Amino acid sequence: xxxGERVDVAQVEEGVVLAPRFDADGLIQVVTTDATAGExxxxxxxxxxxLALTIELGEAVYWSRSRQTLWHKGxxxxxxxxxxxxxxxxxxxxxxxxxxxxxxxSCHVGYRSCFYRRVPLGxxxxxxxxxxxxxxxxxxxxxxxxxxxxxxxxxxTRL
Amino acid sequence: xxxGERVDVAQVEEGVVLAPRFDADGLIQVVTTDATAGExxxxxxxxxxxLALTIELGEAVYWSRSRQTLWHKGxxxxxxxxxxxxxxxxxxxxxxxxxxxxxxxSCHVGYRSCFYRRVPLGxxxxxxxxxxxxxxxxxxxxxxxxxxxxxxxxxxTRL
Numbered sequence: 444x445x446x447g448e449r450v451d452v453a454q455v456e457e458g459v460v461l462a463p464r465f466d467a468d469g470l471i472q473v474v475t476t477d478a479t480a481g482e483x484x485x486x487x488x489x490x491x492x493x494l495a496l497t498i499e500l501g502e503a504v505y506w507s508r509s510r511q512t513l514w515h516k517g518x519x520x521x522x523x524x525x526x527x528x529x530x531x532x533x534x535x536x537x538x539x540x541x542x543x544x545x546x547x548x549s550c551h552v553g554y555r556s557c558f559y560r561r562v563p564l565g566x567x568x569x570x571x572x573x574x575x576x577x578x579x580x581x582x583x584x585x586x587x588x589x590x591x592x593x594x595x596x597x598x599x600t601r602l
Numbered sequence: 603x604x605x606g607e608r609v610d611v612a613q614v615e616e617g618v619v620l621a622p623r624f625d626a627d628g629l630i631q632v633v634t635t636d637a638t639a640g641e642x643x644x645x646x647x648x649x650x651x652x653l654a655l656t657i658e659l660g661e662a663v664y665w666s667r668s669r670q671t672l673w674h675k676g677x678x679x680x681x682x683x684x685x686x687x688x689x690x691x692x693x694x695x696x697x698x699x700x701x702x703x704x705x706x707x708s709c710h711v712g713y714r715s716c717f718y719r720r721v722p723l724g725x726x727x728x729x730x731x732x733x734x735x736x737x738x739x740x741x742x743x744x745x746x747x748x749x750x751x752x753x754x755x756x757x758x759t760r761l
Binding site: 476499 | 603604605606608609610611614615616617618619620621623631633635640641642644645657658660685687688689690691692693695696698709710711713716717718719720721722723724725726731732733734735736737738739740757758759760761
């Protein structure tokens with residue numbers, strides 16, 4: 444699959460040729476939402492090959508920065524993301540995938556979405572200014588047990 | 603505002619202390635959705651200061667990579683994003699903002715969302731393999747005229 448050249452701003456923003464911009468590491472930002480419920484499931488990256496494969500297969504293929512490899516989502520867990528719609532943003536440096544998830548979970552920790560904790564808003568009180576904000580869980584129940592699904596595979600979270 | 607230290611995977615993934623991971627450039631990925639309609643409005647980045655300001659103000663403040671400056675969204679256009687909910691992901695390297703947008707538009711090109719074009723899925727036919735995929739517009743009408751709002755300010759799109 445070929446991508447278009449980025450000729451000028453008008454062509455990139457208002458044109459009809461897919462001409463994505465990859466950053467200095469060759470990556471483009473991706474946000475993935477549930478096509479039915481609408482919530483954000485995960486944020487990830489793709490390289491050129493991952494984007495081409497996602498378009499061709501209709502299943503999400505990312506670039507794993509922690510493992511430095513192509514990552515066909517669900518290859519290990521079975522939780523494949525079928526792409527219902529793939530959109531690109533104005534300056535063509537970000538992708539939005541609307542997906543249906545086999546098994547209903549997208550997070551390696553076992554939750555439906557990777558976004559299961561909220562940060563309270565507002566300025567810290569004088570007594571709190573040296574503390575980090577406390578997170579509030581918005582999802583309480585896991586869809587699966589990560590040990591059952593991933594066994595002893597290395598955890599992708601980097602410190 | 604302080605952020606927590608990243609001690610171990612369990613604390614980052616299952617703990618209740620905000621301990622975000624900024625990349626080598628000091629940035630964290632952000633996805634912004636409309637709190638009511640749910641669609642993705644934009645994908646952007648924050649640095650440490652932008653994240654702290656967003657939490658304190660309850661309005662979206664990003665880091666502009668094209669302008670290399672803090673970017674209080676709406677400062678020029680008036681299209682402020684009021685944050686209804688701010689979530690962080692499992693490994694705390696991505697932010698999800700659910701916002702209400704004054705004026706109903708978040709895209710500098712004038713559309714409601716930055717994601718107004720779809721990439722068709724499926725393998726290219728033999729006759730198409732040397733062509734870039736053709737984009738399909740999913741939003742046709744602009745909410746505002748960018749020239750009225752931004753005048754001759756430089757366009758942030760980078761080629």
